[in-house]
Amino acid sequence: MREVEKWGIFELSVKGPEEGNPFTEQTIEGEFAGKWESVHTVGFYDGDGVYKIRFMPSFTGEYAYKVQTSFGGPVRGGFCVTEPGEGNHGPVRVKNRFHFAYEDGTPYLCLGTTCYVWDLQSDERIAETLTSLAHSAFNKIRFCILPKHYDFNLGEPRSYPFEGTPMDSSVLTRDNFLEYGNCSPGNSWDFARFNPEHFRHIEYCIRELGKLGIEADLIVMHPYDRWGFSRMSEEEDDRYWNYVLARFSAFRNVWWSLANEYDLMRSKTIKDWERFAALICKGDPYGRLRSIHNCIPFYDYSRPWVTHCSIQRQDLYKTSEMVGEWRERYGKPVVLDEIAYEGNIPHGWGNISGEEMVRRFWEAVCRGGYPGHGETYWNEEGVLWWSHGGTLHGESHKRFQFLMDIWKEAPGDGLMPCGDFWSEVCAVPEASLTDSVRAKDYYLIYYSFMQPVFKEYHIDDETGYRLSVIDTWNMTIEERGVVSGKFRVQLPGRPYMAIRLEKVNI
């Protein structure tokens, strides 16, 4: 009997017809049942007469399946689900309303980056990106399934999702690219025939990310288009969505981002997005995380299918600083998938310093949110992390493991903002469903751009706290012994400092 580990993928291939259009004329679907679950899933045509169906089991033990196709009799069989392997904690779920955890209970502190089309670059660049990620603190990456047409990213992708031929890109320049809208002449696509190689390659990328413990936040649609992929018909859109769902749903590290900057996709309406959301809820039987990313107006994150906010910077100055308000408004995890990019390109969203990026990260974390990174340093080669992946050139990414180490040591299910502080940002443990962790157990106080030479506190008269002074930029932690009652903390009078108070159990 075949074996598959819990939260791994059981995949079945069936030979079938190649003639006609297998994508539209044939179907494959199946039932997968163990003692604790029974799941119906849909498969897909993978080219060359091969039909595939995938299933992710959530329990150990014996499973049976029955797969039915439009072209032959049912296929039955069974497999055994073993304990998850090392590093396999299952899919990420929302935990305690504002936070995340892997399905095995391991906390997941989301610290993402964005490389929109790293997956559509050369093998060498992809390997370089994976190496960069392996040496980083990132545990999520946002990227696109469809190729991207945008400033600094005007070349051809390694492959296209449909059969056909693209317009001639040699006419494009930084000055004229905006004129090439998403229905330029010269494109010739058959939206009813997918290019399986394109999707197989993205599965490779998802798997490689999985090996590194990184979640794949898949951007399924986006407006940066010269090929017409953002202007397909309802029928074409739905077929694309169902193909994506059939292929990628079973990967435990997949998240769904319906779109990047959905509001820039002029030919789609809220009705369309809600229809896609319904397709996900049907086509992804595992309930993977779902959101949608804005340019200017937020999508209504209170919609029931939205599992978490996926927020872009709201103005030049304040975004991380708004996390508390957004937590209250939506009652869901607040993921800041874009708080501007560290870099130096002309675009206002793409030229903040490393210091400012790290500041925004700490501001977000200390308010109970989850910040995301990106990098846009201009270079002669035109390889920008934000779009192509490759190598990190900035300063902020070097400081995230330090932040992560401190973050991980905090007690409870994540952090939340403490409203009792007037002019500093203070994180305390999230309001817990149990009594094991209390707000007064732990304080992480961040001074942002402020540079006090001392601060004074008075938590209460009884509790003793281990005091640490943290330099978030220079990455030092200075232990200052135990304090209690009214106490003063001497500080160096530099920006980007923080202190930590950990309750001493006596």
Next chain:
Amino acid sequence: MREVEKWGIFELSVKGPEEGNPFTEQTIEGEFAGKWESVHTVGFYDGDGVYKIRFMPSFTGEYAYKVQTSFGGPVRGGFCVTEPGEGNHGPVRVKNRFHFAYEDGTPYLCLGTTCYVWDLQSDERIAETLTSLAHSAFNKIRFCILPKHYDFNLGEPRSYPFEGTPMDSSVLTRDNFLEYGNCSPGNSWDFARFNPEHFRHIEYCIRELGKLGIEADLIVMHPYDRWGFSRMSEEEDDRYWNYVLARFSAFRNVWWSLANEYDLMRSKTIKDWERFAALICKGDPYGRLRSIHNCIPFYDYSRPWVTHCSIQRQDLYKTSEMVGEWRERYGKPVVLDEIAYEGNIPHGWGNISGEEMVRRFWEAVCRGGYPGHGETYWNEEGVLWWSHGGTLHGESHKRFQFLMDIWKEAPGDGLMPCGDFWSEVCAVPEASLTDSVRAKDYYLIYYSFMQPVFKEYHIDDETGYRLSVIDTWNMTIEERGVVSGKFRVQLPGRPYMAIRLEKVNI
């Protein structure tokens, strides 16, 4: 015949009774008339049997006066008003809705600082402050008439405004000072008897500031009090206001700030503030600039007596950035009298860096506002510029003359924000009442914390612009020749850069 220069002060002293309470029992008032104006003003008792009345003439030529007292016959006479002396441009007025100019038409670009009670320090400290101001770019200073009781400022003032004795201040510490409210026992004051020496000394300060070309933004009331001066009765308040008006109105460099943090003065209501405003409008016949400063909620700056907004920082992050919205809301000059203080004390409003202060200044200026400075560097002597004056220790003040020089060279009646720019701040000349200056004549574009390595612009196809690249922190201006049509500006990829485009007249 006595001579006085235009916008100078004609002062008349009259001997009168010392017995009883001259402050409440006697009056002195007068008519001052020249060819172009006739002004009624009220005088005051200056102690030692001396009654005084002052008048500021606004026109040259011969004036006659008739002064009447409650204790003797009318005093008549005349004087001759000569042309203003060097550096005397008259009082500052609102010009073109959002800006200021001296009465002789010279533009006044308001660049202020705050030293709350520099005037109530020792002679040596006052001299030191005046020297600091003389070497600065500041042309306005906010300070209090009444002594101040607040953190880092717990000592005795050089004098008190009333006859009587203060509570014993030796009991005060940084830890307990807040417990000493504004009606602590141990104070013994006769609010019906002013201490003329206290007010004479403030006049000395106003005059010395005048010699330096600095406006005296007088804070008449404030909540930082342990003596009860913030909790007087209506009658006592009004008597104080009228005394202040009678003494200080004639000084051309006086501005009225009804209060600092009016909203913290719990015993005063909006009705009280409006009553004080009415007293000013009556008791100051010269129509000096009038405003009132908030802690949290703004006063209603749309009130007709308010000549300009006097704004305190609204949150930790954004204040200068709001200037455009406040201009639209109130239709008056937006003066940011507190955008936090450069320094390193524990209070969140008092520990921003010099870089951040200069950034806030440029943000405000490029949005058509008027930023204000202050400094709170902690030191062993406990002398903080913000409260005591003295010597400047920071970095921001060194960069204001550079800003002022650039600001002064801009055409028109001041700057206004240009909404056509997406991710940078851009100033253009204020919408003018004449055709002599047009928006497209001049652009001052500020990149704030952003660090682009280049930017591209296209104003139009015809106009030529002289391009300057400005490093606002390092204070360099690099001329880059004339540009037109679509052009690219190479930049150093550092924060705090700006560019200037000046139309070339061909």
